[in-house]
Amino acid sequence: MKGGKNYAAVLVDLETRRPIALLEKRNKAIIAEYLSSLGSKVLNQIEEVSIDLWVPYKSLIQEMMPNAQVVADRFHVMKQINQELVLVQLTRRHFYFCC
Numbered sequence: 001m002k003g004g005k006n007y008a009a010v011l012v013d014l015e016t017r018r019p020i021a022l023l024e025k026r027n028k029a030i031i032a033e034y035l036s037s038l039g040s041k042v043l044n045q046i047e048e049v050s051i052d053l054w055v056p057y058k059s060l061i062q063e064m065m066p067n068a069q070v071v072a073d074r075f076h077v078m079k080q081i082n083q084e085l086v087l088v089q090l091t092r093r094h095f096y097f098c099c
Helices: 028-038 055-064 074-098
Strands: 009-012 019-023 048-051 069-072
Touching: 009 028, 019 028, 028 055, 048 055, 055 069
Parallel strands: 048 069
Antiparallel strands: 009 019
């Protein structure tokens, strides 16, 4: 949900791919409040969390879900790979044309 610089947080079950929650904002405080509402029993059972690796998200997950492994989400992994490929292509093109 993009509108200017207002973004929502979408929490999804990685196994079922079904939405769990749609939070009005995606800041650390809002997400922490929602996660706290789940209770420590639920949070301790979560094994894996896929996020965009923004440091506040990662630290929040490590703090609130001590048993969860944090992994980069697919979108941001692919974005990084594509950026690196473009850089390699530009470097090679520059080398071939310049030398």
